[in-house]
Amino acid sequence: MEKTYDLIIIGGGPAGLAAAIYAGRSQRDTLVVEKGGYGGRVKDTGEIRNYPGTISDSGQGLMEKFHLHAQSYPTVEFCRSTVTGIRKEKGLFTVDTKRRGSFTARSVILALGTKPRELGIPGEKEFVGHGVAYCATCDAEFFKGKNIYVLGAGDQAVEEADYLTGFASKVTIIVLHEKGHLDCNEVSAQRAYKNPKIEFVWSTTVQEIKGSDHVEALVLKNVETGEVSEVPADGLFFFVGMVPQTDLVKELAECDKAGYLKVNEKMETSLPGLYAAGDCTQTFLRQVVTSAADGAVAATASERYVKERGQLDEILSPGSPKTAFIFYNPYRNEDISCVGELEKKLGGEWKFYRQDISRQDLLYRELQVKATVSVAFYQDGKLLEVKAAEQC
Structure with a gap:
């Protein structure tokens, strides 16, 4: 089995x-x-x-x-x-x-x-594993002595750029925002500014990734001026979320x-x-x-x-007696009072179970009951109806 x-x-x-x-x-x-x-x-x-x-x-x-x-x-x-x-x-x-x-x-x-997150930039998919990367720890060793770029300005991008300088000869961070505006924490920002291997390109995005068997160049666009330029690059790391x-x-x-x-x-x-x-x-x-x-x-x-x-499942097994589940909120005094009245009313004919919805809300959710106090009636394990207290 x-x-x-x-x-x-x-x-x-x-x-x-x-x-x-x-x-x-x-x-x-x-x-x-x-x-x-x-x-x-x-x-x-x-x-x-x-x-x-x-x-x-x-x-x-x-x-x-x-x-x-x-x-x-x-x-x-x-x-x-x-x-x-x-x-x-x-x-x-x-x-x-x-x-x-x-x-x-x-x-x-x-x-x-x-x-x-993938941006769908021309060349992005084609060069994955051949200059395009998403994990500095995984791929940094493949860029020893290389000139690489990092796209992004958040904590991950700036911290990983700093890490990459332990391998690459130069790391340029491409930032969509204006000069001096990074999305990372201040400690990481100051560390990056002081790192001699890190440079920044502000108000810029990547328009295309070029190369033959490996990344060889990036086409960059300045979002403020619209100017497009091509720069040599051995790789591009994406850290954009x-x-x-x-x-x-x-x-x-x-x-x-x-x-x-x-x-x-x-x-x-x-x-x-x-x-x-x-x-x-x-x-x-x-x-x-x-x-x-x-x-x-x-x-x-x-x-x-x-x-x-x-x-x-045990209570509602086939052949079970007439059963009533009373749903109530224990933090409402009127609910507690109403439950007591219902128990007296249903006690002779129905076997009832209190359902404190702050702790036992499974049936309450499955039946999509919206209000307390409400009652779900079952016979032979099958649902008959659900009623609000004022209708009982």
Whole structure:
């Protein structure tokens, strides 16, 4: 018989690994599916100095600790494959993979992360791996003694440009804004200004990337004057933001206009049982510490969901008696009073269950109930109707 996991985590970055640690600590049968190396994009960070308890470590080193921690739990399994589809049928999720078949779970956490934004500049795709790059840590060694350019003005662009000067002979940062206007933090900006290997081209964008087998020149355009010029270049690094890797689930859960998954404080998506954590969500801060926290919340919330789902399925099994679920808000005195009156009214004919929506909101969400106090009536495990209290 095919195994049904309590939880499948898609993505092995800091959010996914933190979720696996929390799930393992609770002895839940868990599967982590990761298409690449465990640790996500954090592995490309040369030095991390802001993760609590870690004065200094490489991204690779910190993620190895996360991975080893998750591996220490016997109920956590790992699978290297690409997820090709996710669906939910009869309360269970099926996760399809490219080479390892399909897996079934009672809940799923999406820790999908992000990927570098592509601008679609002529020559960009053609020269990827041949002078066009998106990761300084990955590709810096290929540009030793070279003249390279960096496109972007945020923290990542300026900090990576500084890193690249350890390899390249010259690094020129192309900035869309006017002179002196960078989007990065002040410490990084001052460090870049003082670096003799770094130069800036202001109010400029890249119009085209040229070359034969490798990048040889860039066509630049000044956005203020409209002047176009061609400059020799051995390479171009893009640091112009990230996009979420959520194409797989855009038809399954609600996303914002940029493609980030919408979640609530419990990391729940719009589909019950499906959670999202880390950089793929609509969040204010994208750091290792916040991704790990998201993973912990998602794992804990998914555990409560599975328990609540199991309780509901047991109560509403075929042949079950006439059952009434009373939804109420415990922070409203009028709700508490109304629940007491309803229990007296329904006690003889119906077996009733109180549903404190601040803690037990699964059925409330699934039925799309909008108000409290409301009652859902079931017979033989099948929904009869949902009524507001004044109609009962």
